[in-house]
Amino acid sequence: MELVSQALQNPLNNLLGIFLLLTLIIVITITVSLLALKLIPNQLSWRLKSAITGSLTFIIAILWVVFVVLGQFN
Numbered sequence: 447m448e449l450v451s452q453a454l455q456n457p458l459n460n461l462l463g464i465f466l467l468l469t470l471i472i473v474i475t476i477t478v479s480l481l482a483l484k485l486i487p488n489q490l491s492w493r494l495k496s497a498i499t500g501s502l503t504f505i506i507a508i509l510w511v512v513f514v515v516l517g518q519f520n
Contacts, residue, residue, distance in 0.1 A: 475506045
């Protein structure tokens with residue numbers, strides 16, 4: 447637990463911190479998108495809702511890599 451707390455103090459300087467933040471962002475993205483698709487009345491099938499959630503998660507992960515990880519090298 448001490449290792450995790452140290453990694454989160456300055457997360458962009460170590461691989462564990464970057465991984466933990468990415469995991470947190472992905473969990474938040476999945477939760478918000480599933481709640482939005484569940485609470486907003488619509489006639490979408492579960493397959494389409496899962497595809498929307500997966501696409502959003504993939505886009506967020508790509509944006510994370512571009513702006514955070516590749517931003518470290520500039």
